[in-house]
Amino acid sequence: MKLESANFLDQADNALADARRTVARDKLGVYSPNKRTAAVESFGDFDGLREHVHAVRQHSLDHLDHYLSRFEEEALANGNSVHFARDGEEMNDIVLDICRSANARKVAKGKSMVSEETELNEHLQNAGLEVIETDLGEYIIQIAGEKPSHITAPALHKPEDEIRELFLDKHSLGDRELDTPEELVSEARSVLREHFLSADVGIIGSNALVAENGYSMLVTNEGNGDLCANLPKVLVICTTIERVLPTARDAMAVLRLLARSTTGQSITCYSSFYSGPAREDDIDGPLETHIVLLDNRRSEVLASDYQEILQCIRCGACMNHCPVYINAGGHAYGSVYPGPMGSVLTPLLNSLEEASVLPNACTSCGRCEEVCPANIGLPDLLRDLRHEENRAKISAPRWRRGIKWHAWLSRQPWLYHFFTNLGVSLLNRLGRKTGYLSRLPFASGWTSEREFPVPQKNTFMQQYKVMTERKND
Amino acid sequence: MTDQARSEIFARVRHASQRAGAGDIRNEHFRLGRSPVAQQNGDDLNTEFLANVIANNGSVAVTRNRSETAKQLGSYLFKKYRSRKLLVGGDPRLAAMPWRDGGLLPRFGAAEDGDLASVSYAQMAIAETGSIVSFTGRTNPAANNLLVEDHIVIVDAADVVATLDDLWTRVEELPARLQRPRGINIISGPSSTADIEMHLVKGAHGPRSWHVILQGDVPEDVADRAHEIARSAAVSD
Numbered sequence: 001m002k003l004e005s006a007n008f009l010d011q012a013d014n015a016l017a018d019a020r021r022t023v024a025r026d027k028l029g030v031y032s033p034n035k036r037t038a039a040v041e042s043f044g045d046f047d048g049l050r051e052h053v054h055a056v057r058q059h060s061l062d063h064l065d066h067y068l069s070r071f072e073e074e075a076l077a078n079g080n081s082v083h084f085a086r087d088g089e090e091m092n093d094i095v096l097d098i099c100r101s102a103n104a105r106k107v108a109k110g111k112s113m114v115s116e117e118t119e120l121n122e123h124l125q126n127a128g129l130e131v132i133e134t135d136l137g138e139y140i141i142q143i144a145g146e147k148p149s150h151i152t153a154p155a156l157h158k159p160e161d162e163i164r165e166l167f168l169d170k171h172s173l174g175d176r177e178l179d180t181p182e183e184l185v186s187e188a189r190s191v192l193r194e195h196f197l198s199a200d201v202g203i204i205g206s207n208a209l210v211a212e213n214g215y216s217m218l219v220t221n222e223g224n225g226d227l228c229a230n231l232p233k234v235l236v237i238c239t240t241i242e243r244v245l246p247t248a249r250d251a252m253a254v255l256r257l258l259a260r261s262t263t264g265q266s267i268t269c270y271s272s273f274y275s276g277p278a279r280e281d282d283i284d285g286p287l288e289t290h291i292v293l294l295d296n297r298r299s300e301v302l303a304s305d306y307q308e309i310l311q312c313i314r315c316g317a318c319m320n321h322c323p324v325y326i327n328a329g330g331h332a333y334g335s336v337y338p339g340p341m342g343s344v345l346t347p348l349l350n351s352l353e354e355a356s357v358l359p360n361a362c363t364s365c366g367r368c369e370e371v372c373p374a375n376i377g378l379p380d381l382l383r384d385l386r387h388e389e390n391r392a393k394i395s396a397p398r399w400r401r402g403i404k405w406h407a408w409l410s411r412q413p414w415l416y417h418f419f420t421n422l423g424v425s426l427l428n429r430l431g432r433k434t435g436y437l438s439r440l441p442f443a444s445g446w447t448s449e450r451e452f453p454v455p456q457k458n459t460f461m462q463q464y465k466v467m468t469e470r471k472n473d
Numbered sequence: 474m475t476d477q478a479r480s481e482i483f484a485r486v487r488h489a490s491q492r493a494g495a496g497d498i499r500n501e502h503f504r505l506g507r508s509p510v511a512q513q514n515g516d517d518l519n520t521e522f523l524a525n526v527i528a529n530n531g532s533v534a535v536t537r538n539r540s541e542t543a544k545q546l547g548s549y550l551f552k553k554y555r556s557r558k559l560l561v562g563g564d565p566r567l568a569a570m571p572w573r574d575g576g577l578l579p580r581f582g583a584a585e586d587g588d589l590a591s592v593s594y595a596q597m598a599i600a601e602t603g604s605i606v607s608f609t610g611r612t613n614p615a616a617n618n619l620l621v622e623d624h625i626v627i628v629d630a631a632d633v634v635a636t637l638d639d640l641w642t643r644v645e646e647l648p649a650r651l652q653r654p655r656g657i658n659i660i661s662g663p664s665s666t667a668d669i670e671m672h673l674v675k676g677a678h679g680p681r682s683w684h685v686i687l688q689g690d691v692p693e694d695v696a697d698r699a700h701e702i703a704r705s706a707a708v709s710d
Contacts, residue, residue, distance in 0.1 A: 042511070044512035045512075048509045059502055064490050065492070084482050086482060135668070136677055137666075153668060163669055181674050192678065193620075197586060226618075226658065229656070241482065247502075248644075252638055252641070256510070266529075269660065272656060282610055283613075285656065299488075299489060303485070
């Protein structure tokens with residue numbers, strides 16, 4: 001997809017100015033951590049589960065050549081066609097060829113971030129195919145002509161009244177009331193049902209590929225992916241090479257993590273495994289199944305210091321807990337993958353030059369790492385990318401000079417302490433009366449919007465010294 | 474060219490992998506051990522299963538035999554829809570049900586647009602997550618799980634297993650590759666969406682309701698205990 005990450009700050013400004021849209025994000029920022037916490041507590045040994053999955057994912061990546069080739073072998077034996085695509089363009093061409101040889105006119109699609117990454121819809125539509133997104137959130141943004149703003153809740157940014165106007169405008173169903181979310185869902189359900197029943201090809205993604213038996217795991221709450229996988233005559237699974245896991249039981253461990261981290265459910269409503277085409281005596285199922293395995297620079301990431309990001313299971317917990325995401329919104333990132341995982345992945349799948357602002361959209365608060373089910377050290381990866389940005393001289397010279405000075409100062413403890421002591425006592429004196437400052441030199445960006453609280457008493461190091469002395473006494 | 478793409482991708486992946494032998498990889502994987510499972514809520518599998526079905530927005534009933542199941546189904550449908558029509562999948566156990574005991578009018582086959590309620594017989598059920606498992610194949614149309622308004626599932630009490638892993642033990646027992654199901658559907662609630670302002674709506678594409686009938690030799694109070702467990706879990710959330 002065309003990256004618009006360079007304009008992060010302007011896009012975040014716009015998002016913050018639109019009060020109607022901040023409501024949904026604020027709700028997400030409060031509800032989803034609560035739901036996740038409850039789900040984690042009721043599970044029991046959740047940290048043990050995270051460690052187990054982390055070890056399994058690391059093992060799979062360490063031996064990806066072995067497991068990928070085993071998966072291919074099993075998937076072929078199950079009757080699938082297996083395709084490899086080096087980049088998005090190649091994947092799009094493969095899928096279009098499949099649709100053409102099936103004489104397809106209509107394609108029903110389940111939610112797939114991979115197809116967002118490669119802009120598959122546009123490619124198929126330009127070739128004259130009708131493509132229908134069937135996940136409700138994806139359907140809403142498709143007919144609105146917008147991009148997803150969250151990896152598991154793509155239409156998070158659309159307020160209910162906008163969806164109502166959209167449906168009244170795009171569905172020619174005459175006069176009707178659409179007062180409630182239930183009525184809106186009901187209308188989308190009946191519109192989409194006709195598409196399910198008449199689609200020639202179904203396209204879905206995959207949450208995991210099982211090397212030992214060639215099955216592909218699919219997780220949804222709506223059941224739309226399963227309709228795509230069972231009703232049309234041709235099924236295409238678009239996924240990426242790092243989704244492979246050694247065994248079916250490993251996929252079950254991921255399943256235990258996934259929904260708890262995303263929505264706080266113990267499991268999604270529909271969790272399915274598909275092996276291939278229908279057998280001779282089967283009463284339903286696709287007659288032809290294809291698995292397209294996309295690389296798109298993942299093999300480069302595999303060989304890099306950022307390999308850990310390939311452990312991501314796309315649950316969205318990092319963004320649900322990220323203060324920057326909650327405030328700036330998904331569109332600010334200008335990429336298919338927003339939030340902390342997106343800020344790592346986007347520069348790697350594209351280039352640091354185009355997306356260098358994203359690793360800086362981080363307060364280093366560490367919440368994403370605390371909740372990441374795959375135990376990915378996201379703040380470390382973001383910091384490493386910032387280092388690289390600095391080394392490659394991508395950031396503004398003014399910034400690099402400042403960082404250089406700060407680095408030098410940090411290495412002279414006596415001077416550093418001298419300056420911080422000076423700063424703290426100066427600020428204390430200036431704001432003695434009120435306890436805050438409404439103007440500060442070099443920080444007008446902060447003080448134009450809010451007051452600056454005056455530091456209390458003394459510096460952290462001074463307090464730390466007193467505390468350790470007291471402890472040693 | 475797909476062949477060239479394949480060999481290039483494999484070359485790059487191999488370059489980044491550890492290039493260990495198959496035996497070493499198997500041993501390393503074995504040493505990772507097993508995944509922890511969810512802590513049990515309920516004293517036995519059946520109670521745990523039903524409590525988790527309720528937590529997954531399902532409704533439950535318990536019956537001792539086929540005749541009771543048919544009666545339960547009949548009253549469920551009549552109370553809810555004033556209807557006796559029921560779509561029935563091809564599982565041989567369903568063909569042998571005494572439908573007349575419940576005053577039901579079954580239609581055997583695959584769901585079409587407009588079918589209100591269908592009944593499936595679960596291959597198995599999972600206590601850990603409150604899920605029913607349905608295999609595609611010769612007898613179970615997937616559409617019956619996915620297109621109707623109300624999905625009713627009969628579970629034999631003996632088919633309730635403890636964990637998600639036990640599902641694969643069962644699948645691996647099936648003889649040859651061709652007898653392994655094309656699709657394994659683990660269903661854990663009615664079709665739902667929260668895509669409109671995070672408001673949970675049931676019946677996104679498929680069932681708005683999900684009703685599970687546990688049939689077999691189980692204590693009479695198992696449903697009551699399951700409700701109690703689900704209630705106290707919901708309060709502590």
